[in-house]
Amino acid sequence: MWPPEALRRLAAALVLGLAAAAPAPAETPRRIPVAEATAEQLGTAAVQAVASGRAPEAAALAAELLHRDPKNPLGHYIFARLSLAEGNTATARKAARRSFFTAQSPRQHYEAARVAGQAALAEKRFGAAAFWARQTIQYAPDDRARAVGVRDFRRLGALNPLAFNLKLGVRPSNNVNGGADDRTNVIDGYDTVGWLSDDAMALGGVVGTADASASLRVAQDATSQTRVGLSGYTRLVDFYGRPMVTPIYWGSGTPPAPVEIRNSDYSTASLAANLQHSRNFGSGFVVTGQLEAGRLWQGGLPAYDWQGLDLAGSKTLSPQLQLNFGAAYERRDWVDMARIDRRQELDFGLRGATAKGTWGVGLSASTLLSPSSQSRYWSVAGSASFQPKAQLGPLALNLAAGVSTTVYPDYMVLFMHPEGGRQDDAIFAELGMTVPKLGIAAFAPEVKLQALKVDSNVSRFSRSEVAVAVGWRSTF
Incomplete structure (x- = not known):
């Protein structure tokens, strides 16, 4: 100048x-x-x-x-x-x-x-x-x-050859540990009644999560691209007050003193590397495959290593309608035991737009094959969401709800086996509220009101949760 x-x-x-x-x-x-x-x-x-x-x-x-x-x-x-x-x-x-x-x-x-x-x-x-x-x-x-x-x-x-994604969340909840609603443990079809320990009961607190990923494009042409990346996830719990639990006492010697339930016992973390390839077949048909390997930690200790293959695709059916589908396979090698689990999943969904807003519906099915009879399960779930175009004053709304059934066919409680296995039926609902005008760089503060109810024929797993999640979300 x-x-x-x-x-x-x-x-x-x-x-x-x-x-x-x-x-x-x-x-x-x-x-x-x-x-x-x-x-x-x-x-x-x-x-x-x-x-x-x-x-x-x-x-x-x-x-x-x-x-x-x-x-x-x-x-x-x-x-x-x-x-x-x-x-x-x-x-x-x-x-x-x-x-x-x-x-x-x-x-x-x-x-x-x-x-x-x-x-x-x-x-x-x-x-x-x-x-x-x-x-x-x-x-x-x-x-x-x-x-x-x-x-x-x-x-x-x-x-841009580099891509980054970061999600942070804070969620106060009345049940951060997945604890039961009732102190007694009742199994359908049996007269025997158990008594749950303090740490098996629902405990209130705050859950903090961080989900981050980064990837680098290493190859690209007119119809495809290949990326390598890293991802990490952390979940931390902070219980309200100082909840205590009394260790099991069998009636001999001095009864043990209550001990504090540690926040770290309910922490989770994972770290993974992946290789991803996407291809556009034209006419709105895109498929992405991903190979991934990583490790999961629970309570600060290594839990299992995993290797997985994911396949996801989408097909544009019309300017206002899109079909999504996916399949996944994951092998889990447990660190402290000679055990290998295999998880498989299929999912389908539709997303659409109308004059009143955008909507989505989804259906998924998954199964876990394991040498541990307590861990084997199959599950089906359905969900629906709607984001109206109209705002409630300064608030943009997002509604979601869903149901699921998970069956553990070989589950045992001591010598008792519920007829048909353990069955958990869940229903959830969520109301998200965003204030777009208060956004920064098209990210706006969001509050989610969440509710979950699970009914199980093993009452230890019947639970309810009400939570408020606070975070930021993209406005587009």
Whole structure:
């Protein structure tokens, strides 16, 4: 850009013809020196100069705006536009960023984000460009501009060889340990009644989760791409108060003292590496296969290593309807025992859009084959969701519900075997509430009200849970 001294001299020499200065449209616009013009008049003249291709004049007027107020967003914006037109992307990026963070209206945020994104894209800084695309979505002045921002963000995701995903959540709950509702343990078909320990009862607390993944594109052509990646997951529990449990006492010696139930006993963590290949077969038909291997820790100790194969696909049936399907196989090698489990799953779903909102339905079936009779099961589940377009004041809503049945055909309680095995029937419902206008870069705060009820013929596994999950979600 031009030296500041030259810009000041040019600005001092300018005389502006400002129609906005006339008190009535019929009057001839007054011509006034720059020094006598208001900031609004300077801004109007600078925008007109940019539109007319008079770059030196626009730069001089922008310099005058910034001389009067170094935080003037329009002055920084004009310099960003001019620098980008010259190919000076570094200056354009810095000026656009200053304009964005000093902006005083949604429109100023939007325009500054557009220029910042264009500068980042010119430098092939795809991550930064995606960030600014999200800002254009956040501050889009209308639905058309928002749709353009969403399209740009997705195109940038396809261009960037690196991909990251991070989900953080905090969930206060009245049952963080999956404990029973009733102290007694009743088995259908048997008169025997058991008594559950304190740690088998529902305990309230807070659950924190972190789910992160990163991948690198290593190959790509017109119809396919291959990525390698890492993923990690952590679940931590903090019980309310200091719940205690009394160890089992068989009636000899001094009874043991109660001990605290440790938060760490209910922690879970996993780490995995994967290789993923996606292929587009045309006509809206896309299939992705993934090989994965990792380890799971429970209570801070290694539980099992796993190797898995996932296959997922989607088929666009119409502009408003999409079919999703998937299949998965996983082998689990337990660390502290000679035991290998094999889990298999199939799932199907439909997603659609109507004038009133978007909806989805899904059906899945899974089974676990294991040498442990207590662990073998099969399960079927169904779910439905709906996100209405209409908002409740500032709130955008999302509704979901589902049911499932899980059967452990060989489950035993001591010498007792319930007829047909242990059967857990579950129902859940969820109401999500988001405030899009409070979002940052098209991520908005979200609160989910969650409820779960499980009925089992082994009452130890009958439980209920009410929770409030707090987090952030993308608004598109």
